[in-house]
Amino acid sequence: MQESGAGGSVGIVVPQVVDIDVPLILDCGRLLRRHQLIVETYGQLNAARSNAVLICHALSGDHHAAGYHGDERKPGWWDNCIGPGKPIDTNRFYVVSLNNLGGCRGSTGPNTVDPETGRVWGPDFPLLTVRDWVRSQSLLATKLGIQQWAAVIGGSLGGMQVMQWAIDLPTRVRHAVVIASAPQISAQxxxxxxxxxxxxxxxxxxxxxxxxxxxxxxxxxxxxxxxxxxxxxxxxxxxxxxxxxxxxxxxxxxxxxxxxxxxxxxxxxxxxxxxxxxxxxxxxxxKALDYFDPARDYDDSLVAAFRQAQARFLVIAFSSDWRFSPARSREIVKALVDAGRPVSYALIDSSLGHDDFLMPLPDYHLMLRHYLSRVADEVGA
Amino acid sequence: MQESGAGGSVGIVVPQVVDIDVPLILDCGRLLRRHQLIVETYGQLNAARSNAVLICHALSGDHHAAGYHGDERKPGWWDNCIGPGKPIDTNRFYVVSLNNLGGCRGSTGPNTVDPETGRVWGPDFPLLTVRDWVRSQSLLATKLGIQQWAAVIGGSLGGMQVMQWAIDLPTRVRHAVVIASAPQISAQxxxxxxxxxxxxxxxxxxxxxxxxxxxxxxxxxxxxxxxxxxxxxxxxxxxxxxxxxxxxxxxxxxxxxxxxxxxxxxxxxxxxxxxxxxxxxxxxxxKALDYFDPARDYDDSLVAAFRQAQARFLVIAFSSDWRFSPARSREIVKALVDAGRPVSYALIDSSLGHDDFLMPLPDYHLMLRHYLSRVADEVGA
The missing domain is CATH 1.10.1740.110 (Rna Polymerase Sigma Factor; Chain: A)
Known part of the structure; x- marks a missing residue:
């Protein structure tokens, strides 16, 4: 068995800007006529277009999840997990990583120019919800010719996008991997x-x-x-x-x-x-974090929300995480079980805290590796 | 048995300013030729001068611990605990509460005028340590004619002053009541x-x-x-x-x-x-919080520090407190036991968090009431 953390690098990567020219109605009621997303992809989309994996980033993340940009010495933020032979194996999967709408690393956001006014958006940029991100990401998927993701994967705020995907677009998510996340954030x-x-x-x-x-x-x-x-x-x-x-x-x-x-x-x-x-x-x-509450559309029932989903779930929590504690992950698991959704749950013994979801902990990476290897088999990757 | 929270008010109180005209050498090496402390007292000092209790305040506390000022509707910050028939019973004890040196509520501090320059101290006011406060409080005790406190009592940063008193001035503290505190603050x-x-x-x-x-x-x-x-x-x-x-x-x-x-x-x-x-x-x-470390003077041994003490200790922690968790109180208790000091420890089941040390929780007040009632008997109050 390959050791966790082993595997190669995707090497030098070049981000691409994807123009989404389909109008997007946001939860706040405003309309974005078009927007751009900056995207990186690793690995090859297979002929059946069945091996695509979406990476959803957290609060301060971006599209640069793996490999190297020409001018940087540090690799992408999840390079220890994405690459040939790594848990998210680019020999088998076509991995898509984007900077979310409203980001500041190349996608349309407050620091870009509003084409309708010719002025930097700044405070006029609409506040967004996790649901808005999922809509924007689904337009990207369509543009890339991906009808169904083999898996949607994310940690923290990224895990919230994963849950929202599974609820809002059930047929387009085969596996949902929710890491160090919560069904709604706490008052604290x-x-x-x-x-x-x-x-x-x-x-x-x-x-x-x-x-x-x-x-x-x-x-x-x-x-x-x-x-x-x-x-x-x-x-x-x-x-x-x-x-x-x-x-x-x-x-x-x-x-x-x-x-x-x-x-x-x-x-x-x-x-x-x-x-x-x-x-x-x-x-x-x-604000997107604060607003996240997938149960709100279902009479405050998370179970009812998850009944919409068709994906299989993997939920991972870390014992030392006090920002999104294991108790919050268990709330997700409980609601999934009550909704009759298949779910695997792993509590990883850890010491660092919430940051552990970015670390190459052997048990954690082994769990991802095994789970995703079965997903790859399943989709013929 | 009297219900916790019962008892009367000390009524209207008038703070007094005490002039400490003894030079005070501070831990930073600087000298304060004189300083003023604003003080409130509740109850009567007995003829033997044996029934005095010192209240040490926490981060944002002050001298106004009990009773009412003429122009205020809210009583002092620990009014639920101090008064006739209350756990710190002013029918038996003479309670002294001061605003610490460096405070901003009437004692010499950054917002007062430096007599040597005629200018508001501001950033020229020296940074202080818990040890400095204990020295200043001991000068106050002498000025008030109190050779030995029946008890020194404090929560949080106040509890640190209590420990430092017991270590630095062993003969002057009969009982040390350390509430929701820690032997040193954590990196967090x-x-x-x-x-x-x-x-x-x-x-x-x-x-x-x-x-x-x-x-x-x-x-x-x-x-x-x-x-x-x-x-x-x-x-x-x-x-x-x-x-x-x-x-x-x-x-x-x-x-x-x-x-x-x-x-x-x-x-x-x-x-x-x-x-x-x-x-x-x-x-x-x-800064005083960050600097607190009574073990530092004893080769980083808290046990060695507590070997100096002669007081009996009561240590109280609250189950829901994550700022100074029960584990930190147990460190204090363990060091006291290892140092051969008599100590009682109470873990109060609570829900609010660190703030609980200010609340009239029945188990908490009952513990204080019984302990201090025996202290009063002991000193003939």
Whole structure:
């Protein structure tokens, strides 16, 4: 048996921009006449067009999930899992990864120009829901000639897109892989999101979302939002193990310089995020998280929602995850069972926290590898 | 048996300012020639001066622990626990409650005038440690004619002062009551504190701590810091029970107005805090938390530190507290046991989270009532 983490690289990848020229009616009631999605694909679509896998990204993710861009030394964000011989095996699957609508990495979003006004969208860009993303992704699938995904896979906010796909477009999803996710976020999750939003909205450089026109970015707010996010991505124990909580020096410095390792980690994470992410997109992503509630359309019954689905489910949770705890995954599993849907559930023993869904934990990757290998057999990949 | 929560009010109280004219050498190496502490007392000091109890406040607390000020409708922050016939019974004890040095409610602190310069201290006010507070409180005790406290009592950061008292001034503490506290804060706690500090320090209205001179306050930063604190004071389950996580309206509003109850709670908490608290004091308090580590002076051995103590200990933790979890209280208890100190430990079944230490939970108040009643007997109160 191949060891977890083994496998090759998809190598250099070149993203492509796909023009979706079908009008899209959004949940907010507004209409997007057309939009663009930036996409990467890995592996080959087979003749039967049956081996396509969709990767749905989380809060700060993007289309660059695997391989290398020419000018970057770091591979895509899920490169440890996607590639030839890897759990999401590009020798067998045709993997599609996109930057969601409203993103800031090349798809139509707040930092792009509204063709109808010739002005950067900024705060005029509509707030979106997970349902809107699924609609946009389904138009992409059609454009790529994919009638049914062999699997739709995502972690965290990505897992919410997976569930929504299975509910809204039952015939188009064969397998739904929901990782480190939740059927609806908790009041505590909303609280974290709200503070992140307030940090951005109250930054004087935010300028009501029109900061592009002022030649600034609301860096203070975005930095704080990201630092806060990082607290929720790691477990208390992982933070202790990773950074300790002893002073770096023998005695306190009695000023506000960095004195503990965790402070320098957070400051670095915050700082580097400002260089690569857009504040309006961050606001939009947190709102999509808050709004996610597939049960709402079914009299608040998640079971009724899942009765629409036809996919088989794999639900994976991590023991040390306190942002979307295993208890939340069990809520998903319970509703699926009650809805009569076939579901496998794996609780992975882990230490890092929510971030573990991005890590090459052997048990986790083995589970994905075995499950997806059977999916590949099933679709003749 | 008297029901928990029963008992009367200490009525109208008038704070007094006590001038401490003994020089105080601080841990940072600086010297305060004199300082003032604002103090409230409840009950009567007995002839033997044996019935005095010190209340140590937490991060945002102050001297006004019980009773009413003439112009306020709300009583002091621990009024449910302090008063005639209450668990900290003012019919038997002489209770002393102060605003710590560096506070912002009347004691010498960043928002007061440095007599040597005639200027508001602001960022020139020294950063303090829990040890500094204990030194300052011991000067107050001497000034009040109290050689030994019948009990020193505090929750959270207040509990840290209690431990430091017992270690640094063993003969002056008869009983040490440590509630919802920790022997040192965790990397995650430091992370929360660091984000709160960065929110304040990066607020353009902070002006390097000299905002008083600019006629503004760093309200954005202080608001965010307080909102963040409130997340850690409540358990996930309590937030869910208290606020739910359903939209207030049938459908999303698709803007950044309040849509969930927890958002309006946090915004209100943040807003009202700005009106009553000083940002420089908040910074100082979080640093004192981060620095607390009584083991540091004893080769990182908490056991060795507690070997100095002569007090009897009562340690109380709350099952739903994730900021200072019961596991942290057990670390304290274990070190006390290993140090041969007499200790009682109570784990209170609770639901609210860290905030429970301020609540009149029957089991909690009964435990305090019985323990302190024996203390009163012991000191002839």
């Amino acid at each position: 999750n909303i609280a974290f999101n709200e503070i992140a939003r307030q940090a951005i909205l109250s930054d004087p450089d935010f300028h009501g979302g029109r900061y592009y026109e002022h030649g600034v970015v609301p860096g203070r707010g975005l930095r704080l939002a990201r630092m806060l996010g990082h607290i929720t991505y790691l477990s208390d124990a992982a933070m202790r193990a990773k950074f300790g909580n002893d002073l770096k020096a023998p005695q306190p410095s009695f000023n506000f310089d960095v004195e503990f390792e965790v402070e320098s980690y957070l400051r670095y994470q915050g700082e580097s995020f400002v260089d690569r992410f857009d504040a309006n997109t961050y606001l939009l992503m947190t | 706690n430091i992370a929360f504190n660091e984000i709160a500090r960065q929110a304040i320090l990066s607020d353009p209205d902070f002006h390097g701590g000299r905002y008083y001179e600019h006629g503004v306050v760093p309200g954005r930063g202080l608001r965010l810091a307080r909102m963040l604190g409130h997340i850690t004071y409540l358990s996930d389950a309590a937030m869910r029970a208290k606020f739910g996580n359903d939209l207030k309206a049938p459908q999303p509003s698709f803007n950044f107005d309040v849509e969930f109850e927890v958002e309006s709670y946090l915004r209100y908490q943040g807003e009202s805090f700005v009106d009553r608290f000083d940002a420089n004091t908040y910074l100082l308090m979080t």
